[in-house]
Amino acid sequence: MVKEYQIIARNYDLAGRASSDIKRTLKSLELPWHFVKRVCAASYEAEINVVIHSVGGYATFELKDDQVILDFFDDGPGIENIDLAMMEGYSTASELDHANGFGAGMGLPNMKRSADVMEVTSDPLGTHIHLIFYRGPYEKS
Numbered sequence: 001m002v003k004e005y006q007i008i009a010r011n012y013d014l015a016g017r018a019s020s021d022i023k024r025t026l027k028s029l030e031l032p033w034h035f036v037k038r039v040c041a042a043s044y045e046a047e048i049n050v051v052i053h054s055v056g057g058y059a060t061f062e063l064k065d066d067q068v069i070l071d072f073f074d075d076g077p078g079i080e081n082i083d084l085a086m087m088e089g090y091s092t093a094s095e096l097d098h099a100n101g102f103g104a105g106m107g108l109p110n111m112k113r114s115a116d117v118m119e120v121t122s123d124p125l126g127t128h129i130h131l132i133f134y135r136g137p138y139e140k141s
């Protein structure tokens, strides 16, 4: 199964829509709750980052027998220093983002914790977050 979601920058009302649909899909398949939880936690953080830090983009969700693969692509302005951005508490979020409850600087570190594989590539033309969640023997608990 493959699904694709458009993610609109600055739209706080629609923010989280892709993650909600992913959650609904995984729940309807009766996958274990702890698995659903870690996929959704990461997908929500990645989606919100596209909403608040980028000019917009899209996500793809792929469900295979033994894994879920999430990809988030946006069209810039990119992450200047990925190592710094991955640190807990680092954030460039605006005052408005903070007012909306974002900007603790925990999104990327939480994604890293939740996913089995996380690859971040970024340049001024865009950021790509690639996440894999394994099920079965290699699964995180």
Ligand SMILES: Nc1ncnc2c1ncn2[C@@H]1O[C@H](COP(=O)(O)OP(=O)(O)OP(=O)(O)O)[C@@H](O)[C@H]1O
Pocket (backbone or CB within 6 Å): 045, 049, 050, 053, 054, 074, 076, 077, 078, 079, 080, 085, 086, 090, 091, 092, 093, 101, 102, 103, 104, 105, 106, 107, 108, 109, 127
């Ligand atoms: N898609 C993106 N495009 C551009 N910059 C990004 C993107 N995602 C993350 N960043 C940069 O990395 C920083 C850290 O991201 P992270 O998700 O960890 O924290 P946050 O979004 O600032 O706060 P929180 O996720 O806790 O609400 C962001 O503040 C931003 O500078």
Ligand SMILES: [Mg+2]
Pocket (backbone or CB within 6 Å): 045, 048, 049, 103, 106, 107, 108
């Ligand atoms: Mg974030």
